[in-house]
Amino acid sequence: MLVFIAAGLFLAALGEIGAGLFHDTRSEVLTGLCLLGGAFVTFLIHVVVASRARCPLCTIPPLLKKGCQKSRKAKRFFGSYRLRVAGGILFRGAFQCPYCGEPTKLMVREKPLGGIDSQLGGTEGSGLR
Numbered sequence: 001m002l003v004f005i006a007a008g009l010f011l012a013a014l015g016e017i018g019a020g021l022f023h024d025t026r027s028e029v030l031t032g033l034c035l036l037g038g039a040f041v042t043f044l045i046h047v048v049v050a051s052r053a054r055c056p057l058c059t060i061p062p063l064l065k066k067g068c069q070k071s072r073k074a075k076r077f078f079g080s081y082r083l084r085v086a087g088g089i090l091f092r093g094a095f096q097c098p099y100c101g102e103p104t105k106l107m108v109r110e111k112p113l114g115g116i117d118s119q120l121g122g123t124e125g126s127g128l129r
């Protein structure tokens, strides 16, 4: 989802910079540059957070754009595989990996030493915790 916020900030920055150059006002150009910096920082946060969430079967991060071939069972939402994964995570607590096609429920796993691991995990039907 952060990538869509970054894209919105990027488009707003381009519009603000364009309006600032058209109206020849320095404050609009500076606001546009600040929005551009915010878009860049938001995109970096997205890359760091999304790279940690991996599919438990194929270990590919489903929220990042990879050059791998998608599964035949993979479905899109508004033309985006990542948006479908993000929607599944937010609203159903589960997602289908677009790369291997494996459905995965989100669950909190306990670490062997008693810590709590809140990463993605638990393949449906595998019986593993």
Ligand SMILES: [Zn+2]
Residues within 6 Å of the ligand: 055, 056, 057, 058, 059, 060, 097, 098, 099, 100, 101, 102
């Ligand atoms: Zn997978």
